[in-house]
Amino acid sequence: AQTVTQSQPEMSVQEAETVTLSCTYDTSENNYYLFWYKQPPSRQMILVIRQEAYKQQNATENRFSVNFQKAAKSFSLKISDSQLGDTAMYFCAFMRSYSGYALNFGKGTSLLVTP
Amino acid sequence: DTEVTQTPKHLVMGMTNKKSLKCEQHMGHRAMYWYKQKAKKPPELMFVYSYEKLSINESVPSRFSPECPNSSLLNLHLHALQPEDSALYLCASSPSFEGQGAEKLFFGSGTQLSVL
Numbered sequence: 001a002q003t004v005t006q007s008q009p010e011m012s013v014q015e016a017e018t019v020t021l022s023c024t025y026d027t028s029e030n031n032y033y034l035f036w037y038k039q040p041p042s043r044q045m046i047l048v049i050r051q052e053a054y055k056q057q058n059a060t061e062n063r064f065s066v067n068f069q070k071a072a073k074s075f076s077l078k079i080s081d082s083q084l085g086d087t088a089m090y091f092c093a094f095m096r097s098y099s100g101y102a103l104n105f106g107k108g109t110s111l112l113v114t115p
Numbered sequence: 116d117t118e119v120t121q122t123p124k125h126l127v128m129g130m131t132n133k134k135s136l137k138c139e140q141h142m143g144h145r146a147m148y149w150y151k152q153k154a155k156k157p158p159e160l161m162f163v164y165s166y167e168k169l170s171i172n173e174s175v176p177s178r179f180s181p182e183c184p185n186s187s188l189l190n191l192h193l194h195a196l197q198p199e200d201s202a203l204y205l206c207a208s209s210p211s212f213e214g215q216g217a218e219k220l221f222f223g224s225g226t227q228l229s230v231l
Contacts, residue, residue, distance in 0.1 A: 033218045037222075042224065043152075043203055043224065043225050043227070044222065044223075044224040044225070045158070045205060045207075045222035045225075046222075047220075047221075047222075050218065052218075089155075091157055095217070095218055097218075098213050098214045098215065098217050098218075099213055099217055100146055100148070100163070100209045100211065100212050100213065100216075100217030100218070100220060101148070101160060101163045101170070101171050101212060101213075101217075103160070103220065105157030105158060106157065107156070107157060108155070108156075108157055110155075
């Protein structure tokens with residue numbers, strides 16, 4: 001079974017600063033996907049970024065980027081120029097390739113962006 | 116249209132009531148999912164439908180009854196719920212349940228359910 005660990009239950013960052021959220025995972029699979037989801041107070045689950053394991057290049061989406069270290073089984077999320085709207089719960093998730101039902105979430109990191 | 120629409124957004128029900136949650140998508144996705152999420156916890160998978168057939172039931176109590184009447188619509192029928200069933204119920208869809216496209220999961224905004 002795959003496990004996803006987010007070691008930071010809560011984090012805080014000032015507006016315009018940069019913050020990095022950690023995620024590690026354990027798997028014996030070679031092909032898989034990793035995700036970062038954002039869940040703001042509205043509780044909508046929003047996809048932030050998706051990384052395919054076979055792609056060595058780190059995925060980026062505007063201010064969001066990941067540092068994917070496959071050998072170390074690490075998948076951290078960097079948020080640059082933090083904005084108040086980034087305040088949310090962030091979930092790291094693992095999916096075995098081609099298995100939509102097999103989405104394993106970490107416990108989440110609650111991020112607070114302060115003025 | 117890349118939306119998964121869930122109704123109602125909020126629902127309060129008594130333990131003897133019968134109610135239904137509805138989820139709709141018009142992206143042509145053939146896999147649809149129900150997740151349950153307690154406060155400050157990650158979502159937990161309940162059911163998966165693939166091509167309108169129930170493919171996965173994660174040992175969910177029978178007081179939760181899913182239904183997929185067509186490829187765009189997913190219902191969750193609720194009956195004789197307990198207070199501990201109070202949670203956010205999230206619907207999701209993806210182009211497929213297995214194979215390419217399974218990773219393109221879209222979530223709805225959820226129904227916040229309170230059982231009194």
